[in-house]
Amino acid sequence: MSIIRTLVQPEPERAAPVGSGVYPFAPITSPVGGPTPVTELTALRYPAVYAAVRVLAESGGMLPLLTYRRAANGDRQRVEDADDPRVRMLRLQPNPLMSAMEMWEAVIGVLNLYGNAYIYKPRDAYGRVSALWLLPPQASQTFRDENGTLWYYVTPGPTGSQIQQFTSLYREDEIIHLRGFGLDGIFGLTPITMHRRAIGIGTAADSYAENFYLNQARPAGVLSTAGNLTDVQFNRLKAEWEASHAGASNAGKTAVLEAGVSWQTLTVPNDDAQFLESRKFQVTEIARIFRVPPHMIGDLDRATFSNIEQQAIEFVTYSLQPWLTRIEQRINLEVFDAALDEGMFCEFLVDGLLRGDTATRYAAYAQAPWMTDNEKRRRENLPALDGLDEPTRPLNVAPVSQADDDFEQRVQLAIAAIKAKVDPAVALKVLGLEELTSDVEQLALPPAPPASEEPVS
DSSP, X not given: OOXXXXXXOOOTTTOOBXXXXXXXXXXXXXXXXXXXXXXXXXXXXXXXXXXXXXXXXXXXXXXXXXXXXXXXXXXXXXXXXXXXXXXXXXXXXXXXXXXHHHHHHHHHHHHHHHSEEEEEOOBOTTSOBOOOEEOOGGGEEEEEOTTSOEEEEEOOOOTTSGGGGSOSEEEGGGEEEEEOSOSSSXXXXXXXXHTHHHHHHHHHHHHHHHHHHHHOSSOSEEEEOSSXXXXXXXXXXXXXXXXXXXXXXXXXXOOOOOTTOEEEEOOOOTHHHHHXXXXXXXXXXXHHHHTOOGGGGTOOTTOOTTTHHHHHHHIIIIIIHHHHHHHHHHHHHHTSOTTTTTTEEEEEOOHHHHOOOHXXXXXXXXXXXXXXXXXXXXXXXXXXXXXXXXXXXXXXGOOTTOOOHHHHHHHHHHHHHHHTTOOHHHHHHHTTOGGGGGGXXXXXXXXXXXXXXXXXX
């Protein structure tokens, strides 16, 4: 009997189990021999895992998910909330209980922990998706029937629980199945399971450190006497010493010794320094697993002012964007209809994460003549102003062959000024025609007279 049948015993006439789709995973004992199992939820107790999952989930969750329509000429136009109820659903409120931030934050968090996320998509009377409900990943399982159709089974929870509101079995067309990195295209691999050894080492190191500081697992010294102690004396001395000096809360207290008892300090071995280094290495290891820059989970050893901005850009491009693309493509396939929705698609707006400092942004705007001034203002969350909806063109980028009236007028003014014995370089600069400095002869203009000679009358 397969493990799925053992766990849930699905209806045999409706679904045949797929072995790789079992959820929840059975607890996996820590490989370092500790009693704490390494599961998706217990792994979050390790600070580096929690920080890595959180920075990915929150960074993706805060991005607006906007809807566009692709025109025949390739242009895209923003679709507003009033045009389609699904636009507001994706951008603001996927379901009555969750905001968009909460929804996509949870989805990305689940994907990084479980490798798969399941979203139930009910439809309204018109056949359009009306809401998005994230199913509990630890209670969701997947099966394939004899026809190759996938079915999704949610283990019923107790009355009043989070999953009580969901039915037990969903068809493939009722579920948006988001997959992380996988090998078969059907199920994503679970990062926690794949890297349980590295996480187990980290959690074991935390447990060791806790025992060391709370219970003094490594003695700082020993008590010695010249003679032998009776059992009663030994137990009394041991109990009184531990009560007065064991644990971090008793550190620094004065010891009172009697009956020839002396204290001998033990030197701290160099292994303790290696222990601290190993804990730092595990933080880097977790950053490597989730592909986040170490400085974003608190490891600043290799962060500098010269590379921190580039690392932030790489985080968006290589760490966050793959998750966003997975969500975008799956929603475009399963929320919008290619034939009925006239090229509608959604896309996360990541510009906010890629914005530079104020001086850099303003310098970029100055070099963007294809944008109107009001478009630039909207990027800075400023209201539009009258008269700023026309693209502008810097005067010094007009080609020589351009024949618009303004350009021709300035050329004629330059010719007149040069004929009036004005230095050509000065005339061209004043009129914004510096690019024509090397073309004075082509304009049939006389060169400027030498400074040491009088002009011929």
